[in-house]
Amino acid sequence: MANEKVSDVEVKETSATNIKPGTPVVSTASKVGSAPTVQEVQKAVEVKSQVNYGFSASKELIGLFDRVKNTKNDILINAIESIKDYMVKMAPGCIVTEKEGAQYQVVLFRAIRTIIEYSGNDFQLGFVTLLRMFDENSKGVFHEMYVFRFTDIISLSYDDRRAFERIINLIKIAAPVQGRREAIKQVNMLRTMQYSFTDNGRNNISHFFDR
Numbered sequence: 001m002a003n004e005k006v007s008d009v010e011v012k013e014t015s016a017t018n019i020k021p022g023t024p025v026v027s028t029a030s031k032v033g034s035a036p037t038v039q040e041v042q043k044a045v046e047v048k049s050q051v052n053y054g055f056s057a058s059k060e061l062i063g064l065f066d067r068v069k070n071t072k073n074d075i076l077i078n079a080i081e082s083i084k085d086y087m088v089k090m091a092p093g094c095i096v097t098e099k100e101g102a103q104y105q106v107v108l109f110r111a112i113r114t115i116i117e118y119s120g121n122d123f124q125l126g127f128v129t130l131l132r133m134f135d136e137n138s139k140g141v142f143h144e145m146y147v148f149r150f151t152d153i154i155s156l157s158y159d160d161r162r163a164f165e166r167i168i169n170l171i172k173i174a175a176p177v178q179g180r181r182e183a184i185k186q187v188n189m190l191r192t193m194q195y196s197f198t199d200n201g202r203n204n205i206s207h208f209f210d211r
Contacts, residue, residue, distance in 0.1 A: 054088035061136055064129040068122075076119040076126045082111040083133060087141050090149075101150035109156065109164040112171070117201040127208055135175035142172065163196035174209070184209050 057065070068080050086108050090096065096104065115126040134142045141147065147168055156164060170192050173183045189209070193202045 053084060055084075055091065055137065055141075058132075058136060061129075061132050064125070064132055067125055068129055071122045071125065073119060073122045075114060076122050079111040079114040079119070080126065080129060082107055083130070086111070087133070087137060090146065091141050092143075092146055098150060098153060102154045105150050105154045105164070106156060109160065109167075112167055113163070113196065113201070116167075116204055117198060123204050124208060127204075131171060131175045134171050135177070138172070138175060142175075144172075147172075159195040162194070166192045166195070167197075170205075 053065075065080070065084075068077055071077070086104050088094075090101065090104050112130065115123070115130055119126040148165070151161065151165065154161060154164070170187060173187060174180055176183075189202075189206060193205060197205075
């Protein structure tokens, strides 16, 4: 899967972000007269990420996944992998039963809490990756229509359910980098982290947004 061909263009670890719109990008595998534009390269990168992960991911997010893997921090790695699996299984259009949906919501909450509470020195990388995943899929699996499904039958305690709803809201507000500081000013952090999080988790979140 290292080299996939899309419209006779060899897809490699190519970033399209530094290419000016409309600029043809020529590969040695390209036929004469078939050089793709930057839009086609971006589409090829998206197709590759869908093959690898089951969902589209930007070059930046793919890089974050690689950095998480390179930490050798199994706790963080497993949490991120659980969220990636959630994104595939709970994607819009996928059929899930109420029981399955409720179970996946528990998985999502526990993975998020693990990143916040137990990722140790890799917390910042883990939380940045989490925010990026939410931002890039804000119109998909993490849209309000989908991310709060099955919460009425979710098998969580009262405190955990409140924590789940509030931490999801915080992440959705903070996910876009642009305007993040202003958005966070509107959040009551004490109330958001009131349930189910320890002092360690609260401190991690507080320090992240204070930096």
